[in-house]
Every structure is written in structure tokens, then in C-alpha cells.
Amino acid sequence: MSFVAPERLETERLVLRSWRVGEGAALSEAVNASIDHLRPWMPWAQQPQDVARSEEVIRGSVARWLLAQDFVLAVWDRDEARVIGGSGFHLRHGALELGIAEIGMWIRSDVAGQGLGQEALHALTRWGFSAWPWRRLVWRCDVDNHASRRVAEACGYHLEGIARQDQRAVRGGGYRDTATYALLRP
Numbered sequence: 001m002s003f004v005a006p007e008r009l010e011t012e013r014l015v016l017r018s019w020r021v022g023e024g025a026a027l028s029e030a031v032n033a034s035i036d037h038l039r040p041w042m043p044w045a046q047q048p049q050d051v052a053r054s055e056e057v058i059r060g061s062v063a064r065w066l067l068a069q070d071f072v073l074a075v076w077d078r079d080e081a082r083v084i085g086g087s088g089f090h091l092r093h094g095a096l097e098l099g100i101a102e103i104g105m106w107i108r109s110d111v112a113g114q115g116l117g118q119e120a121l122h123a124l125t126r127w128g129f130s131a132w133p134w135r136r137l138v139w140r141c142d143v144d145n146h147a148s149r150r151v152a153e154a155c156g157y158h159l160e161g162i163a164r165q166d167q168r169a170v171r172g173g174g175y176r177d178t179a180t181y182a183l184l185r186p
């Protein structure tokens with residue numbers, strides 16, 4: 001394994017970078033401040049997350065980053081004073097060598113709807129097809145998650161299909177339909 005993952009990306013309003021040990025309090029604050037906004041869509045955000053749990057999550061992310069198993073990114077404001085959300089290149093479709101990453105994202109509720117998700121995804125897409133070895137980037141979401149779908153579409157991702165009842169819905173007790181969007185390396 002010779003690939004050394006780049007660790008930092010700056011956009012007009014954001015800094016996206018790998019998590020660091022000791023940032024559990026900042027993550028916990030952001031998740032808990034946004035829990036009602038995250039709960040319908042994110043399986044891991046059903047309950048508030050205390051600092052110890054957030055720190056455990058971060059340490060797991062750091063470990064998997066070093067092993068090139070998963071690349072979880074913190075989204076900070078430009079001063080790196082406040083966590084704005086989370087993202088990452090996730091190896092959900094195969095190992096690094098396959099060249100497929102799925103991008104996940106959440107943006108804290110008090111700044112949602114200000115274009116930050118689109119700003120982050122635009123920048124991640126450019127970065128993913130330059131400094132990273134991805135040849136296919138994937139964005140998947142519940143068909144009813146209109147904000148998420150809009151972000152993918154605004155960034156030029158192609159809707160490849162809708163898989164019916166392919167996953168347990170986070171909301172309610174049933175199943176969800178999942179929209180798959182993707183872009184290939186130009």
C-alpha cells in the first residue's frame with residue numbers, strides 16, 4: 001500500500017480534514033446541537049452522543065484512515081473553531097484499489113440550507129478526482145431526502161437508479177428506497 005491520503009482541503013467557507021484525537025468535545029457539540037435534523041436520515045444519530053462516545057468514534061476513524069480502510073473527514077469552519085459537519089470517502093464498495101468511494105455528509109442544522117453541502121461536495125469531487133485515486137464517486141440517499149438529492153444533483157451527479165426497499169428505513173419501522181447518484185473521473 002503506497003497511497004498516502006491527503007489530509008486537508010479548504011473551500012471558501014470550510015476546512016475539510018481528517019479528525020484528530022482529542023476532538024471528541026467538538027464533535028459531540030455539533031451532533032447534539034443537530035440531533036433532530038440528523039435523526040430521520042442518519043442511523044448513528046438516533047440518540048445524543050456524549051464526549052466519550054464522540055472521542056471513541058474519532059479514534060476509530062483515525063485508525064481506519066491510517067489503515068486506508070475508510071476516510072472520514074471533519075468539516076470545520078474556516079477558523080477551525082466550530083464543527084460544521086462531517087463527510088468522508090467511504091470504501092463501501094471495495095478496497096482502495098477498486099477506486100470507488102461513497103461520499104457521505106451531514107451539515108449542522110443551524111447552518112443548513114446555506115449552500116455549504118453543495119460547496120463541500122463540489123470541492124470533494126474535484127479533490128477526489130485529482131489528489132485521490134477515485135475513478136467513481138457515489139452518493140446514496142433515501143429517495144425522500146430531498147435536500148440530499150438536491151446537493152448531489154446540483155453538483156452534477158447522475159441518478160443511476162433507485163433500489164426499492166433495499167434498506168431498513170431510519171424513520172419508522174419499514175424499508176426505504178435508495179437513490180444512487182454517481183460521477184466518473186472525467
Ligand SMILES: CC(C)(COP(=O)(O)OP(=O)(O)OC[C@H]1O[C@@H](n2cnc3c(N)ncnc32)[C@H](O)[C@@H]1OP(=O)(O)O)[C@@H](O)C(=O)NCCC(=O)NCCS
Binds near residue numbers: 037042105141142146
Ligand atoms: C443533506 C445536507 C447534507 C445538505 O446540506 P446543506 O448545507 O443543507 O445543503 P445546501 O444548502 O448546499 O443545499 C440544500 C439544497 O436542498 C434544498 N432543500 C432543502 N430542504 C429541502 C426539502 N425539504 N425539499 C426540497 N429541497 C430541499 C435547498 O433548497 C438547497 O437547494 P438549492 O440550493 O437549489 O436551493 C444537510 O441538510 C444534512 O445534514 N441533512 C441531514 C443529514 C443527511 O440527510 N445527510 C445526507 C445523507 S445521504
